[in-house]
Amino acid sequence: MFDGLRAKLQKIQGGLSQSIESASEKEAIPPTSSGGTEKNPTILGKVKVLLTDREFLVDEKDIREPLFELEMVLLENDVALPVTDEIISHIRKDLTGSRRKIGESVDSIVTSALRGALLDVLGEGFDLVSYLSSHEKPVKILFTGVNGTGKTTTVAKVGSFLKKNGFSVVIGAGDTFRAGALEQIDVHAQRLGIKIIQHQAGGDPSAVLYDTVQYAEAHHIDAVLADTAGRFHNRVNLMNQLDKIRRVMKPDLIVYVDEAVAGNDAVVRAHEFEKAVGADAVVLTKADMDPKGGAAISIAHTIGKPLMFLGIGQGYDDLVPFSPDQVVGDLLAEEAR
Amino acid sequence: MIDRLGTSLKDALKKLAGKTVVDRAAVEELVKDLQRALLQADVNVKLVMQISQAIKTRSLEEEPPKGMSVREHVLRIVYQELVRLVGSSGEVRLEPQRILMAGLQGSGKTTTTAKLARYFQRKGMKTAVICADTFRPGAYDQLSTLCGKINIACYGDPNQTDARIIVRDGLKTLGSVEVVIIDTQGRHALEDDLIQEIVDLNLLTRATHRWLVIDAALGQQARDQARRFHEAISIDGVIITKMDGTAKGGGALSAVSETQSGIVFIGSGETIEDLERFEPDSFISRLLGMGDLKALVERAQETVTDGEIDVNAMMRGKFTLRDMYKQLEALNKMGPLKQIMSMIPLGNVDLPGDVYDVTSAKMSRYRYIMDSMTGTELDDPSVLSSSRIQRIASGSGSSPEEVRELIKYYKNMKRALKGVRGAGGKFNMQRMMKRFGGM
Numbered sequence: 001m002f003d004g005l006r007a008k009l010q011k012i013q014g015g016l017s018q019s020i021e022s023a024s025e026k027e028a029i030p031p032t033s034s035g036g037t038e039k040n041p042t043i044l045g046k047v048k049v050l051l052t053d054r055e056f057l058v059d060e061k062d063i064r065e066p067l068f069e070l071e072m073v074l075l076e077n078d079v080a081l082p083v084t085d086e087i088i089s090h091i092r093k094d095l096t097g098s099r100r101k102i103g104e105s106v107d108s109i110v111t112s113a114l115r116g117a118l119l120d121v122l123g124e125g126f127d128l129v130s131y132l133s134s135h136e137k138p139v140k141i142l143f144t145g146v147n148g149t150g151k152t153t154t155v156a157k158v159g160s161f162l163k164k165n166g167f168s169v170v171i172g173a174g175d176t177f178r179a180g181a182l183e184q185i186d187v188h189a190q191r192l193g194i195k196i197i198q199h200q201a202g203g204d205p206s207a208v209l210y211d212t213v214q215y216a217e218a219h220h221i222d223a224v225l226a227d228t229a230g231r232f233h234n235r236v237n238l239m240n241q242l243d244k245i246r247r248v249m250k251p252d253l254i255v256y257v258d259e260a261v262a263g264n265d266a267v268v269r270a271h272e273f274e275k276a277v278g279a280d281a282v283v284l285t286k287a288d289m290d291p292k293g294g295a296a297i298s299i300a301h302t303i304g305k306p307l308m309f310l311g312i313g314q315g316y317d318d319l320v321p322f323s324p325d326q327v328v329g330d331l332l333a334e335e336a337r
Numbered sequence: 338m339i340d341r342l343g344t345s346l347k348d349a350l351k352k353l354a355g356k357t358v359v360d361r362a363a364v365e366e367l368v369k370d371l372q373r374a375l376l377q378a379d380v381n382v383k384l385v386m387q388i389s390q391a392i393k394t395r396s397l398e399e400e401p402p403k404g405m406s407v408r409e410h411v412l413r414i415v416y417q418e419l420v421r422l423v424g425s426s427g428e429v430r431l432e433p434q435r436i437l438m439a440g441l442q443g444s445g446k447t448t449t450t451a452k453l454a455r456y457f458q459r460k461g462m463k464t465a466v467i468c469a470d471t472f473r474p475g476a477y478d479q480l481s482t483l484c485g486k487i488n489i490a491c492y493g494d495p496n497q498t499d500a501r502i503i504v505r506d507g508l509k510t511l512g513s514v515e516v517v518i519i520d521t522q523g524r525h526a527l528e529d530d531l532i533q534e535i536v537d538l539n540l541l542t543r544a545t546h547r548w549l550v551i552d553a554a555l556g557q558q559a560r561d562q563a564r565r566f567h568e569a570i571s572i573d574g575v576i577i578t579k580m581d582g583t584a585k586g587g588g589a590l591s592a593v594s595e596t597q598s599g600i601v602f603i604g605s606g607e608t609i610e611d612l613e614r615f616e617p618d619s620f621i622s623r624l625l626g627m628g629d630l631k632a633l634v635e636r637a638q639e640t641v642t643d644g645e646i647d648v649n650a651m652m653r654g655k656f657t658l659r660d661m662y663k664q665l666e667a668l669n670k671m672g673p674l675k676q677i678m679s680m681i682p683l684g685n686v687d688l689p690g691d692v693y694d695v696t697s698a699k700m701s702r703y704r705y706i707m708d709s710m711t712g713t714e715l716d717d718p719s720v721l722s723s724s725r726i727q728r729i730a731s732g733s734g735s736s737p738e739e740v741r742e743l744i745k746y747y748k749n750m751k752r753a754l755k756g757v758r759g760a761g762g763k764f765n766m767q768r769m770m771k772r773f774g775g776m
């Protein structure tokens with residue numbers, strides 16, 4: 001999913017090394033077209049020229065323009081505005097006022113500033129398997145999120161993931177509202193051979209999930225996966241219902257599910273869910289649609305909670321654990337080695 | 338955040354007030370604020386750059402028409418450019434037609450299909466739907482349940498794995514139905530076999546319309562996705578869903594510009610009736626998080642004080658429960674209180690946030706409570722003794738605590754308005770109106 005962003009950031013580095021070679025020439029920056037992908041070499045070229053050629057002391061004024069262009073690149077990649085601001089100011093803080101020797105590699109200066117900023121917003125990953133192993137069973141996991149982000153599919157995928165890792169699983173069909181939701185999760189559970197607890201459509205989700213927990217306790221099941229109906233964060237009664245679910249089933253983990261293609265609103269709703277019922281980890285779905293992955297950065301940053309999984313397709317195995325170090329490493333890795 | 342952007346936009350516009358020539362710096366500031374507002378609303382970066390360039394050039398180069406102030410001139414350009422960005426409403430004809438729904442997973446195609454069926458049904462068209470989603474479990478159950486509730490025929494076969502066969506049989510079976518809506522499986526641009534499937538479905542159905550369903554929260558990705566769909570089946574309309582959340586729907590605009598089509602409908606809720614025809618003006622206000630821009634453009638001199646809310650009385654501190662009731666009534670029409678206040682020329686005075694912090698559910702409860710009050714009580718809330726409160730509570734089916742809460746809310750509101758009055762210093766409504774010219 002991070003391919004797009006990676007390509008751009010790598011271009012930055014490509015441009016960088018090029019310009020390092022020709023450091024003595026001030027005209028190292030080719031006049032590029034206005035196309036988005038063409039921008040980056042220029043930015044970095046500019047940064048580099050500023051850093052090595054002219055300045056000992058990096059001045060905020062000097063990097064303002066390249067930073068503005070970097071800002072546009074981030075925005076184009078769906079990194080939300082407040083988060084972009086933060087990344088930019090992080091980099092600015094890192095770079096301005098710092099004294100650099102002429103000979104010092106610009107590459108490492110810029111890369112480390114960028115890496116610092118990205119790692120800062122991405123936070124740490126979340127290892128579900130070790131969490132399950134180290135906690136008292138059953139571990140109750142509640143899935144929340146707005147409509148259509150892929151909660152039910154994610155529940156099925158996580159179920160399959162846990163089963164593969166040797167845990168026993170039961171699913172609670174807490175989406176009693178949407179037409180067809182019960183049938184959907186039922187089919188998933190059957191295909192995966194996972195026990196499912198459900199009531200009738202229109203029933204109280206808290207009751208369903210309570211029963212699921214009871215079942216898990218009675219049968220010594222390792223993990224309870226609680227699906228819920230999608231709801232918008234500005235619907236008070238639905239959020240209250242979610243709060244009730246939380247009180248009744250007392251989940252160990254609340255997992256917030258959102259889609260990687262979401263734009264700026266991702267930040268707003270992640271924040272509201274976090275405020276209303278809390279969230280311990282995040283699953284980002286539909287990451288295969290978005291080669292850029294900016295939303296991941298935004299959401300992880302806003303919610304301040306680790307990303308647990310990325311959903312990358314429609315199959316049950318299309319779920320990969322998220323590791324920030326690796327992603328940032330990937331993003332900033334030098335071109336195909 | 339959004340509201341802050343709306344405010345800064347207003348500030349920027351305000352700077353143009355009273356100027357005789359267009360001030361380049363002020364225009365640039367305005368454009369910058371506009372850019373941020375639009376980016377925040379997920380409008381595509383390139384579109385944002387285009388519109389800001391256009392506004393800048395036109396504001397500085399075009400001569401303001403005689404009798405129009407600089408501010409109005411710029412405002413009009415901003416508005417015209419925004420209208421162009423948003424595009425006009427796509428056409429919906431009430432005639433026999435086939436509609437093919439396309440979109441990403443989880444964007445709300447199935448729900449929207451049912452809503453559309455309801456829309457055409459209410460317009461008196463004989464309508465049926467076909468469920469061509471062969472992938473997602475429960476898709477057929479979902480659609481047939483939704484359609485069952487409104488008595489719409491729904492064709493589908495959960496055991497058939499080829500969408501093409503379902504659609505072919507469906508069209509045969511449904512025969513003489515006037516409007517056929519075909520719900521398809523969610524797919525995205527990178528899934529070639531699924532794109533091929535929808536191409537086939539398009540050929541097979543000879544669809545009159547191919548509408549792309551877009552989640553209001555969809556970000557910059559909207560452009561690429563829309564382009565791919567457009568290349569495959571040439572989209573001729575866009576439906577934005579989930580507008581009842583806080584997403585602004587700016588992503589859908591990229592789809593509109595990419596497909597050269599218009600937005601046809603907006604989905605704004607979970608029940609089957611929650612589908613509206615697209616209206617550019619309210620969409621723009623939402624995008625920018627500010628009051629009705631068109632109203633601002635059209636009205637230049639007249640004041641906002643029509644019968645709905647007596648601003649002057651409110652400003653004099655004569656704010657009764659009746660006024661509050663009117664506000665709550667207007668709420669459904671005009672949007673949240675904050676928005677109403679943003680349309681009233683209070684300039685840039687910040688009302689305390691907690692005044693607005695009343696949820697929609699609570700608002701309607703407040704209205705029930707006020708319905709149980711007498712005229713005297715509405716006009717002069719100070720007469721509310723505990724026995725009256727008791728009576729109102731039982732009359733409205735609420736608790737005395739809730740009635741007290743309402744009174745407290747009313748008092749806060751009143752105090753806030755007084756604060757505004759205080760902040761204005763030597764307050765003169767007329768002067769203020771003139772000064773802010775309706776901002």
